[in-house]
Amino acid sequence: MWRWRRRGRSWRGGFPEAYPGRGGEVFPLLLAPTGSRVIVVEIDGPPFVHDRIIALGIVRGQELEIIKNNHLDFGLGPIIVRTSGMEIAVGRGMASYIMVKHEAK
């Protein structure tokens, strides 16, 4: 039950090696570069975070276009994604809960 919390915290000081997504196909939205297109694989996080993300239509299998990833480009600021005609600013904390993979070419 407390798994998300430990995870969320350990990400604050950089991405841990132990996490299987590193270098693999699945990674958090936080690390998706500007201009890329990704597919949502899983949504992590506590219930209130989870529900808010799903309410905006970011569900498993949803395709996201990253308009701007300020985290990678500047080290601060939100990630702007576009999905099904809607633009969403995702804070860095939230973005670390959304697991994505690159679209198959």
Added chain:
Amino acid sequence: MRQNRGPKGNKVHESPRLLQRIAEREKNCGLRIAIIGSPNVGKSVLYNILTGGKASIANWPGSTVEYHVGELKHPGGKGICLIDLPGTYSLLPTSPEEEVTRDYLIYQKPEYIMVLLDALSPEKSLAIVIQAIEAFPGRVFIVVTKSQLAHAHGVHIDFAGLSKLLGVPVIPVSALENIGLRDLKEFITKLREEKPQFEPKLRIKYGILEDIIGRITNEDVVKVFSNKTGADSRWLVLNMLSGDKHLFYDASLLIGKEKAETLGELIVKATEEFKKIYGRNPSDLIIEHRFALLRKIVSRTVVRYERGAGESFIDRLFHNPIIGPLLSLAILLATFFIAFSINTGFPLNIILDKAGFPGLAGFIETHSLSGLLSYAFGLLGESAKNFFGGAIGSLIGDGIINGVGFVLSFLPLILIVFLIIAVLEDTGLVARMSYSFHHVLEPFGLSGKSLFPLMMGIGCNVPAVLSTRALTETERKRALFAVPFIPCQARLAVIIAFTAAFFHNPLVQSLAVLALYMIGFLAAILTTLLLSVFYSKRRGEPRKIELLLEVPPLHKPSWRVVWWYVKENSSHFLKKAGTIIFFMSIITWFLTVYGPHGFTSDASGSLAAILGRKLSFALKPLGLGEEESWKLTFALLEGLVAKEVVLGSLAVIEGLPQSAGSSILQHYVLTGSQVFSFLVIVTIYMPCIATLAAMVGELRDVKKPLLYLVYSILLAFILGYLSYFILSFIL
């Protein structure tokens, strides 16, 4: 088996059996509210939140196959049952599920019917709303779901206008973002207490069909059927004319086979007759008329915008984490500068004054909106006072007219500020400012959305408190308690008068003003920090507010949408805060003109002055003399009404006209550090009545604002003493 089937061959016998099961479950229900709406409207989500139940949320149409009956989860919600009915696009059933919904409404006759309207696609979900109002007038109210999301999709809905047009209450909610839910729950609990009958204004004229409808509606059979079902007889006739054969089956169950047959004959005959004369099917006509009305409602209350492709130039600016926040600040300060100049002349009057045009500055100040209003009410109050004379004259002149004038003098400011918010909000700029500013406010336990209320606080705390409504519940409490520390224009007037009177170097003056603003903002941030660290931890709320914000398409403001926003919010302010401000100003009037020996025109003998003397120990640590300390305490007490009164009340004690300005202060002997620490106290010590009233109205709670009052007074005096201590060392 055949006799158990309805005319269409559906297994309708299942409905009555289900209904029986439901009736057993409803034994303890004092008030039943049926929830209906089109599929995917968000019914299950809302139902689960309202009842605290744990049904799953599925994503395909008609996810609710069975009935759900649950009790409202809210204090005072015991005995209020919510009935979640299967989703349906129409009350003219086409599937067994939709039959169940319709049957429930006419067999069980719930006291109220909550119809859900999808804010994302109002066109699709309005049909059921219209039919429900036609069928059960007086018992239907509308809840708009996903209202928060609509803006992100470029959809604007005028909720107040919709309510007025249809004549039924409309409550916008956003279930997952926890917005409007409390309003809805309170509305429902109120329903049980008051049992109001709504008066829908909706009445569709069916043109050439009216003749037949009127004739059949007057038949006794229809009236009996209407009484049995609780549905409007006109709607029953319409549905039967539309070809709802299942309704005859219901009729045979409810009013007996014989009467049902006569009813059937009547309808069939009328339909044949109509077809012969006009060559058209009545059901087509009915649908056409309903859709014509639907289109009319949508065109009047809904505005839509489409999003352009790609990243626009403005978006690119806001996406930059350094240019974005600066641009946001610039836009906010510029718009507030214009608004406040129109309203009170500030800060244009001060700039002109300093630039060497004192005449022009004075002109702007007296010809601003609130200047003109206060002049008018001053004259009115004065003449009323002279006309009646004595205590009654004072009550009417100083108490009532002043109180009304005070509420009204807020109105232009509130209107202008709401106009600015509406324009910024409608164009989609607020969302962009919010996310670009998020990382600046994040460490203090706020999200970027709080930028707006905080900046607005510089103008006036009252609309700032009201504008926290857009925030989530957790963040809102933090922002709500931070906003009153931001020095507003009223406090600026006091600050400027004092600094002008006691500091003669303009550089020192401006430094002092700047320092006071910094202290105000620091107090605000300190409060949010304290709340986010201690209060939230106890309640299990997150310390940091995560940002997840829908960004609406950028477009030119639509004046219709702006007007809806301004109208709704300012009337809300007048109703809620206005009454409290009015009564509080009468109480303060009483305290100022009544002494221990009854009515007195000498302010220094009044109850307030006595209270000031009693409380003057609070200012003793500043090293003030006996005389100064009680007078300043008295001024602080009076400042509760509005911070600018601090100055005016000093004038009253000295027997000078209120417009004397900083020359009032010439009678006082104060050192620089005393003046500064007094100003720190004035800035922070408590929100004015109007702000406090707005806080009470917004929190719907008296305890928290009162607790906050104590906190702010303590904080003010601690900071005041501290600054006196530090300054007397330095100077």
